Amino acid sequence: MTNNELLIAISDVIDRKFKEELTPLKDDVQTLKGDVQTLKDDVCIMKGKIQILEEDMQSVKKEQKRINFIIENELRTNIKLLVENYLPAARRYEQSADTIEAIRMDMDVMKKILRKHTDELQKIS
16 A cells, blocks of 8 residues: 555545544534524513513503502592591590480380380279
């Protein structure tokens, strides 16, 4: 074998070895490219979902502001009016509770007396 033939044979062996070694690497690179593309697709989907969430959050914030406005301007005013009207009525009730109880007791006594008188009148007649 001549030097040229030896060099060609060595070159062929090296080429085969490179092909054997590079083929799995190429396959791995192709797999990685596919994975990267899948990740890119997933990121695009996530961006769309995040956009929807941001829009929903804006809607929730607007609704919260509206509700806060209603609470501040309508409910507090109405509650204040209720309290202003309820407290005097409650105080009047407290003041008249003793009187009402006394009237009830008097009524009970009057009922007993009326029954007694009715019974006596029935005995007489």
